[in-house]
Amino acid sequence: MKVLLEAERLCRNFGGLKAVSDVSFQVVEGEIFGLIGPNGAGKTTLFNLMTGLTPVSSGALHYRGEKVTGLPPHRIAEKGIGRTFQNIRLFRGLNALENIRISQHVITRSGLLSGILGTPASRAEENEVDERARELLKLVGLADRAMEMAGNFSYGDQRRLEIGRALALKPQVLLLDEPAAGMNSAEKYSLTEFIRTIREQFKLTVLLIEHHVPLVMNLCDRIAVLNFGELIAIGEPAVVRKDPAVIEAYLGAE
Amino acid sequence: MEGFLQNYGFLLVTLVQQSLLAYSLYFPLMAGQLSLASPGFYALGGYIAAIMATVEYFAPWRNALGWCIFPLEWLIAGIISGFLALLVGIPALRLRGIYLALATIAFVEILRVICLNLEITGGAIGIFGIPQLFESRWSYILTFGPLLILTLFFSYRLDRSRVGRAFKAIREDELAADAMGINPTRYKVLAFVIGAVLAGVVGAMSAPFLNTWNARQGTFDASIAYLAYVLIGGSRSMWGPLLGGALLAALPEILRPLKDARLIINGLVLVFASIYLPQGIAGAIGRIRTITARKPGSVRSPK
Amino acid sequence: MDAVQFLQNFLNGISIGSVYAIFALGYTLVFSILGIINFAHGAVFTLGAYLTYSMSVGQFGIGGLLAGCQIPFQFSFPLSLLFGAIISGVAGVLIERLAFRPLRSRGADPLLALVSSLGVALVTVNIIQYLVGSEIYSFPGDVYGDIKPAFMFHISGRIVVVRTVQVIIFAVSMLILTLLGYLINFTRIGKALQAVAENAATASLLGINVDRFILYTFFLSGFLGGMAGSLVGTSFGIAGPYFGVTYGLKGLAVMVLGGLGSIPGAVLGGMVIGLAEAFVPTEYNAYKEAVAFAFLFAVLLIRPQGLLGRSQIQKV
Numbered sequence: 001m002k003v004l005l006e007a008e009r010l011c012r013n014f015g016g017l018k019a020v021s022d023v024s025f026q027v028v029e030g031e032i033f034g035l036i037g038p039n040g041a042g043k044t045t046l047f048n049l050m051t052g053l054t055p056v057s058s059g060a061l062h063y064r065g066e067k068v069t070g071l072p073p074h075r076i077a078e079k080g081i082g083r084t085f086q087n088i089r090l091f092r093g094l095n096a097l098e099n100i101r102i103s104q105h106v107i108t109r110s111g112l113l114s115g116i117l118g119t120p121a122s123r124a125e126e127n128e129v130d131e132r133a134r135e136l137l138k139l140v141g142l143a144d145r146a147m148e149m150a151g152n153f154s155y156g157d158q159r160r161l162e163i164g165r166a167l168a169l170k171p172q173v174l175l176l177d178e179p180a181a182g183m184n185s186a187e188k189y190s191l192t193e194f195i196r197t198i199r200e201q202f203k204l205t206v207l208l209i210e211h212h213v214p215l216v217m218n219l220c221d222r223i224a225v226l227n228f229g230e231l232i233a234i235g236e237p238a239v240v241r242k243d244p245a246v247i248e249a250y251l252g253a254e
Numbered sequence: 255m256e257g258f259l260q261n262y263g264f265l266l267v268t269l270v271q272q273s274l275l276a277y278s279l280y281f282p283l284m285a286g287q288l289s290l291a292s293p294g295f296y297a298l299g300g301y302i303a304a305i306m307a308t309v310e311y312f313a314p315w316r317n318a319l320g321w322c323i324f325p326l327e328w329l330i331a332g333i334i335s336g337f338l339a340l341l342v343g344i345p346a347l348r349l350r351g352i353y354l355a356l357a358t359i360a361f362v363e364i365l366r367v368i369c370l371n372l373e374i375t376g377g378a379i380g381i382f383g384i385p386q387l388f389e390s391r392w393s394y395i396l397t398f399g400p401l402l403i404l405t406l407f408f409s410y411r412l413d414r415s416r417v418g419r420a421f422k423a424i425r426e427d428e429l430a431a432d433a434m435g436i437n438p439t440r441y442k443v444l445a446f447v448i449g450a451v452l453a454g455v456v457g458a459m460s461a462p463f464l465n466t467w468n469a470r471q472g473t474f475d476a477s478i479a480y481l482a483y484v485l486i487g488g489s490r491s492m493w494g495p496l497l498g499g500a501l502l503a504a505l506p507e508i509l510r511p512l513k514d515a516r517l518i519i520n521g522l523v524l525v526f527a528s529i530y531l532p533q534g535i536a537g538a539i540g541r542i543r544t545i546t547a548r549k550p551g552s553v554r555s556p557k
Numbered sequence: 558m559d560a561v562q563f564l565q566n567f568l569n570g571i572s573i574g575s576v577y578a579i580f581a582l583g584y585t586l587v588f589s590i591l592g593i594i595n596f597a598h599g600a601v602f603t604l605g606a607y608l609t610y611s612m613s614v615g616q617f618g619i620g621g622l623l624a625g626c627q628i629p630f631q632f633s634f635p636l637s638l639l640f641g642a643i644i645s646g647v648a649g650v651l652i653e654r655l656a657f658r659p660l661r662s663r664g665a666d667p668l669l670a671l672v673s674s675l676g677v678a679l680v681t682v683n684i685i686q687y688l689v690g691s692e693i694y695s696f697p698g699d700v701y702g703d704i705k706p707a708f709m710f711h712i713s714g715r716i717v718v719v720r721t722v723q724v725i726i727f728a729v730s731m732l733i734l735t736l737l738g739y740l741i742n743f744t745r746i747g748k749a750l751q752a753v754a755e756n757a758a759t760a761s762l763l764g765i766n767v768d769r770f771i772l773y774t775f776f777l778s779g780f781l782g783g784m785a786g787s788l789v790g791t792s793f794g795i796a797g798p799y800f801g802v803t804y805g806l807k808g809l810a811v812m813v814l815g816g817l818g819s820i821p822g823a824v825l826g827g828m829v830i831g832l833a834e835a836f837v838p839t840e841y842n843a844y845k846e847a848v849a850f851a852f853l854f855a856v857l858l859i860r861p862q863g864l865l866g867r868s869q870i871q872k873v
Contacts, residue, residue: 051433077435089433091426093490102423106435108416112444115415116408122415129416169435288668345858352594352667356813357857359806360850367847474806478675485672517683524676528669529659 002029004205005173010049010059012042012229019045021229022059027173032199032206034220034237036213038249042229043209044086047175050207051083052076063173078106082171084162086178086209092151096142096161099150100133103168132168139198140164155182163194167202174198175207180215188212192219217241225249263392265507270398271460273499275476276483277405278453280495283484284418285445286425287347290477291339291358292453294365297472298338299331299457304381304467305374306330324387324397328458335454336447343446347439350428362472370469380468387462394463401459402496405452409492421445486527488536497535561715566835572723574831575730576792580785580804581811581823582737583649583778589754589818590774593667596674597652598782599805600681601645603798605783606790607685609634609641610694634791638729642784649779650772652677678805686798694795722792729788733781734824741820750774754818803846810853816866825864 005027012020020042027033035043048054050061052073061069063079071079082103091099108129110122137143140160145153150161159179166174176195180188192215199206210216216223217237225233225240227249233240240246275292282289306312306327316323346357369375376382388394412418420441423431428438461467479502487498502523509519531538580602587595615631632640656673707720741747752760753770761767786801811830815822830849837845856863 053429053433072437073429073432074435074437077433083433085430085433089427089430091423091430093426094422098419098422102419102431102436103434105416105420105423110416112415112417115417116411118411125416126414165434346854349857349861353813353857353861355671356809357854360810360854360857363806363850364847364854367844367850371843474802478672482672482675485669518680518687521676521679521681521683524679525656525673526676528673528676529663532663532666532669 003027004029004064005050005207006062007046007050008060008062010046010061011057012045012049012054013057018229020049023226023229023231024059025224025231025234027205027207029205030199030203031221032195032208032219034216034223035207035209035226036211036216036223037226041226043226044177045229046226047083047177047207047209050076051081051175074106077169077171080170080172081175082166082169082173083175084159084166084177084179086181088155088158088162090150090153090158090162090165093149095147095149096137096153097130097133097146099161099165100136100168101129103165104129104132107168107170136164136168139167140194156187159183163198167198170202171204173205173207177209178211179208180210180212188215191215195219213241263390263395265504267391267394267398267463269500269503270395270402271456271463272479272483272503273496274398274402274405274456275453275480276487276495276499277409278449278456279477279480279484280409280489281412281421281449281452282442282445283489284412284425285421285442286428287442287445288351288355288481289358289446289449290355290474290481291342291361291446292449292480293472293474293476294358294362295335295339295450295453296457296460296476297365297369297467297469299328299335299454300461300464300467300471301369301375301381301457302331302334302454303327303458303461304384307384307462308381309374321387324462327461328455331454331458332451335450335457339447339450340443343443343450344439347442347446359474359477362474362477366469366472369472376468378469380466380470381461382466384462384465384467386465391463394459397459397463398456401455406492406496413492417441417444482524482527484534486524486531486534488534488538490533491536494534494536501535561712561717564712565717567832568717568719568723570832570835571828572726572792572831573834574828575727576785576788576827577807577811577831578824578827579730579733579781579788580808581815581827582733582820583781583785584808584812585815585818585820585823586774586778586781588812589820590750590757590771591657591661591670593657593670594674594809595652595657595778596671596805597656597678597681598778598808599801600678601648601652601779601782601801602786602789602804602808603682603685603795603801604648605641605645605786606795606801607689607694607798608644608783609637609787610696610790610795611689612640613637613696638784638787641787642780645783645786646776646778646780648681649775649777649782652681652779653771653775678802682798682801689798691797691799693797694790696791696794720792722788726788726792729784733784737777737820746770746773807849810849812863813861814852814856814863816863819863819865822863822865829864 003026007023007025010020010023011018023046035046037043045054049056052071052075056069059069060067063081068076068079091102094102108125110125114122134143134146137146140163142157142161142164150158153161159181163176163179180191183191195206195208196219198204208216208220220237222235223237223240224231225243225246232245232249233243275296278292278295279289306315306323319326342361346354346361349357370378387397412421420431420436423434423436424438424441432438457471483498483502484495485498486502487496488494502520505520505523506517583601584595584598587593587598612632613634652674656677657670660670660673707718708724710717710719741750749760749765749770750773752763752765753767757767789804807830811826812823814829815824815826830852833852834845834848837848
């Protein structure tokens, strides 16, 4: 099994606070890898380190064997890592279709001149972009609302749109930050199915931050547990759930 | 017809010219960058044209090229503005929001003081007696007009193109755009350069139109005027700068009977428009259209 | 440049620096509370200058609607200064009401607040122009009453000139700064202002009437602006209703240099730029105006948070 993503002793300090402390793990191609831990454990910070949004204080990140630490977010996206955000960062003033067209930036090439002049190549590209966007909208079940402003969607729909947007990059790795937040049980169930489907369909590797423990146990191949910025357990769900350190972290946090 | 053109020709050309300057602010704003640098590039472009048209050094060029010297002036003004924009923009555009605006304000002031003091720019007096391209003021619509049409076409196409989408993404959420693979600095600089080149070319076209050129062409008040054009016309629509520019530049004329009160009214327009028309006129028109076009029975999702 | 020249420059620099500091304080107070730049600040600067002039001279000036109108009262200079500043403070409150509050209640884009404040500035300045014309006003030489207009010190055979107004400016600035420092740090009102500046939502939850404190801030800001304008007016004359605009821009430069929202920063920034301008060699006098903006540009590129500002942490 090929190691796709490797974190090597990642650290992130804010002043005296160690938000992420000496975290190392490997993610294998094709797996669904869960990241759990109490609030404030550093999960989102870890995602931000991996996608270049927050600079690393020390440590390294490797993708497909290549060092990607310190690269800006757009370069990491180019390499094939896509993500969603805990706070949903859609382009709210633009419609759903436009949101998904935008994220195809890295897989298209039209420059300023060809775009303005409307060369045959750029027109063909525009059509492709449009079509792909519509397909993805259909995939996430929002096809009939293509022209609506993203900011007007309900919370759950926004999350789905954000996933669709991330998929448009044609990523090999997808980082989902609390995709199930605010969903009811039925929605959570269909989300679980959806993630499995897209993993198959798009040959993805998925990293997932989630609070709803049953969902994570059900969906993920392996889980890592973070507490106070440190990795306290990693392994298959059944094993991790019995780990005393994990139990203490969750009970202690009550 | 003749009388109309005589009286209003100058005004109409001015409206077009002011709208073009509004566009020079619109493009950076499309990428979310509040740049108040346009007057600087406008002044620069005008000086370039004025110098090329009057200074001895360029006399052989003028003799050889005849009227073609004018398009050449525009070209050179555009190129130099573009370069200066790159130089200034690359460091400055790392700044966000108000900081960028302040940096551009500083840039304009520094440029203005330099121009006030150099010999080649004629110091405080500036350059006068710039040769005319046309006999009558109205004829300048033949230069500004096509430029406006080109700019409108450019905006239309940009809105539907990959680069335009990158701009809009950055404007909406720079971090998310970055995470979606868009290099913010690169596109912000591009937007800035486009605006600068436009302002420079308009400046070069304006120098013969206005006949004299001095450092008062490039002041902070001017950038405020352009900002008002764009915000009030509508910063999100390609027609916004034209609407805003035409209306607000015409306002002093329309209000001329009110004499001294007109600038007061102008100020009041700015205040009321920013409070009651946050999306500008174009935005308000757009909203009216959306409201009237809503299908019966459609369900609005709760915010 | 020798020691005497240095001393002269230093004194000039400190003097103008204190004015910049007072002016920038008004800007920075509003920024720290609302996070926006009040472009109408230059207008209250102008207003203050004209008011102080009118009150100390006893009539309006030579142009405009009120040309030659006598005012039924005439105050000594210190009183005119005070009243001018107070009225400017009230103007500041009016500006908040007209230009900023409606936008705040709509949750509008801060950019629009900028445009709105510019609109207000335009309106104010033009009303002033309409009322008193656009001529240059100079305060009469005897405006300080019995005090000499300048003091001359003889040092090693040369003369160092200290104008009375410079002493007044410096004294007033130091007084204001001390009072302001005391107000902000040692009174309840000051602490409430700090709380609102830190986080308006939390402050309001703690029972602080945020709106009222915003009013106080704008009053204070207007007061300071008006005072700065009056001091500049007595020092250099009033060069027309638009003279507040250039100072307005310079005030921005001072504020950014010191750090947006930082009160000690405004003072430090003011002094730095005042001194820098004073030490510009005479052959480059023409470029003096650009000094402040060169500083502004440099600061923005090198250290946008200014000398004493806190760097912004962006939360993702």
